[in-house]
Amino acid sequence: MAENLIKPENLVYEKTNAMTDRVLHYCPGCGHGTAHRMLAEAIEELEIQGETIGIAPVGCSVLAYYYFDVDMTEAAHGRAPAVATGIKRVMPEKYVFTYQGDGDLAAIGTAETIHACNRGENFLIVFINNGIYGMTGGQMAPTTLENMKSTTSPRGRDIKTMGSPLKISELVAELPGTYYVARHSVHTPANVRKTKRAFKKAFQYQKDNKGTCLIEVVSNCPSNWKMTPVESNKWMEENMFPYYPLGDIKVPQ
């Protein structure tokens, strides 16, 4: 009996109760699964599972509502911060988070993102930035790097005609309504732990009605970057991090 061999003092890894048993649909090596888990662990450890309402976006994480074992709403493309605003205004005592990708949050939903942050809406925005549209098959995102190839920038992103990659976290950090803005990754154990700590801090600030918290997770997309998971993490370190440096962007004074 395998379970009898594991004594409590030896137990180092356990599935979080804040996630369901559904099998994730994400591609092998993708950062979404880890980001989900860290968010779920933060929810479980803060004991707010019954008090949390999440909003899934349109994009790769469109089915996130199957995985988080909290009440979840699926939003139209880009509208998650508006949906979260509606929820938070009628249930201010609940913990609310949105989970959005770069196309959702920084292209079609830019207005909703900026205005929710500007109003200082008391919820957490989790922003997964992998520099590409994953679900629709590798099109250029607002965060696609200069000269980076995608199916809609097959010769690489030309910033003269396609604009520069958008640093949305730096942008919203300028707004008085945001309280805590940070950029992390989930590609090494150390970074995974930092990301989870950031999520927990953000929920704590939400409890204290401090304003909007936005945690960006720079992530990989092995499938659409057309790399192995290991290669994609290396490419991310060499190319994404110089443009999207990790660390705190705005911290409480």
Place this chain on the structure above:
Amino acid sequence: MKELRLMKGNEAFAEAAIRAGTDAYFGYPITPQSEVIEYLMAQNPEERTGMAVLQAESEIAAINMIYGAAGCGKKAMTSSSSPGISLKQEGLSYIAGAELPCVVLNVVRGGPGLGTIQPSQSDYFQAVKGGGHGDYKLIVLAPATVQETVDFVKLAFDLAFKYRNPVMILSDGIIGQMMEKVELFEQIPRSDEEYDWATQGKKPGKDHTIITSLQLKPEEQEKVNLRLQAKYREVEKNEVLYESYNTEDADYLFVAFGSCGRITQKAMEMARKKGYKVGQIRPKTLYPFPVEVINKLSDQVKGILTVEMNAGQMVEDVRLAVDGKTPVEYFGRYGGMIPSPDEILNAFEQKFIGGK
């Protein structure tokens, strides 16, 4: 206590919203309905009832805030006018698809495009045929008076929650802007009701609630559509409302809704004075449309004149209801122009009596 007041249509709507126990209003200014949010802000409903009121950054954001609040099982509403309602169509499709209740007021102005700020009924098609993408329906109420605007707020929420479907109150710039005597209903307390379909926080030992309009398997999505269609058949069976005037002995029938219905009523009275036995049907629900009564009356009358402040939209539904049994003609003004009773009477005589 019931209360009599002289009020502008838009302000009366806003007052009725507070009194109906609405939990949240999200909106964006647009003429001719900005008085709704102005009145709400002035009334400070946060203090009066705890109702949340927020000026959103756009119509799109406003309807998605409604989606969020409605998903929590709360009474949520928005208001706008034609170009703004176009922007809300995406959200309305999602709300209908996710089967959530909400109330939307459209104070219609003339179009297309930026059009005019003057009254019109040119959003009839958009309101009754769905409006956004996918097979869905809004329940559509058409007030003809400030009083009906107020009464329909309560009715709209009742229907929205009964069927878990968005309800549109299709008003226009005349009713929104004019002042009339109105009897206000008593304050209804806001509700804390819990619903198993609402995201109100996962209960211990129960499954988490998911609100979505996405089904990737076509078999599942067809099931959703079948459920929606079954619901719409129920709505059609149960919720038809109309006003009928002088139909008992009528040789001719006018069909007109909303403010245009009132103008047409005057034309009907003038026709009666001239000796023409004209009756009138004023649909109060545009969806569900009063098909049965119009079909029945088409056995009796020699012809039907549909009068609308648009280029002829409801006339299509009247023709479907009549099913070829009697001639159906249309008369209307549009682009913000309002037909006079004389013009309507003249059109009736031209089309059915033979003119002068």
